[in-house]
Amino acid sequence: MLDLAWPVTRPLLFSLDAERAHTWTLKALSVAPRMWAELAGVTMGPPHPSLSVRVGPLTLTGPIGLAAGLDKDGLAIPFWPSLGFGFIEVGTVTAHAQPGNPTPRMYRYPEQGALINRMGFNNQGSAALADRVRALRDAGTWPTVPVGANIGKSKVTPLESAHEDYATSAKRLRGLVDWLTVNVSSPNTPGLRSLQDSSMLERLLPAVLEAADGTPVLLKLAPDLSDRAIDESVRMARSAGVVGIIATNTTISRPSAGPGTTESGGLSGRPLWPLAREKIRRVLQAADGMPVIGVGGIDCAERAQELLSLGCRAVQLYSAMVFRGPGLVTRLNRSLTR
DSSP states (O other): OHHHHHHHHHHHHHTSOHHHHHHHHHHHHHHOHHHHHHHHTTTOOOOOGGGOEEETTEEESSSEEEOTTSSTTOTTTTTGGGGTOSEEEEEEEOSSOBOOSOSOOEEEETTTTEEEEOOOOOBSOHHHHHHHHHHHHHHTOOOSSOEEEEEOOOTTSOGGGHHHHHHHHHHHHTTTSSEEEEEOOOSSSTTGGGGGSHHHHHHHHHHHHHHHTTSOEEEEEOTTSOHHHHHHHHHHHHHHTOOEEEEOOOBSSOOTTSOOOOOOSEEEEGGGHHHHHHHHHHHHHHHTTSOEEEESSOOSHHHHHHHHHHTOSEEEESHHHHHHOTTHHHHHHHHHHO
């Protein structure tokens, strides 16, 4: 039903500022996620059982997942599986609640299928997310697909104390979510990407893993890293005990196929694809069998299949749904099944 209504709702949403449309959609879904899920189920549904896949200790219902950023505070967790997602990642959340960067901070480019954002980890904090997850579990409305939480550094926390900030969020969320993703790759928090350096990861990852206390941990890397830096980051992740890599995040570069704008922030969507694919290849090479989840510019079955054929265990979407509608995930699943 939601997919059938997309031709009508898309012009309405696109008449609004990009962030306002995002906020309005999440608020609507959060009011009655189970009702919206039932409506989505009219034309959409779960992936075929043959698409189930393992990522370390996790069993994903399907290879298409929701990327972090769309539902930062987990407002619509019970709804997302109805679109066909085989796993869900909420966040990014930080140890301290924070408003993020000044608005406007999100820009939509329909012709290019691209978004630029400089949100700055606006979120209610990891304690609020933990309370929301606990309430869903107590109410028996927790999804049957794996749900992970993406954690980042609070802006007020100095870089030298970043490991403590991440560990705080990990302690709050461990055992409540199915995995934690360490986000050191957003371009919109000052200094955050320096945490990808091996000297910083050497301190950060063990602290998070200790705080996670058995909850699986993944590491998310940026597409702007050099090949050498990718190799070193993956090596550090492996030695620390991280179960997998998510590659990639948004880019601060502006690929030639991009929107040609001077707006600062991270670029995502279709123009990111060539760069993301190149870096994902490098991550797969460095990972040498360690699970990799591919992200960046995936807006059709051919691109999803290409990354899976390269060796990614699964892929994630966000920006493509903004332009292609809620039925995209089910269409991808059906194509992959065939």
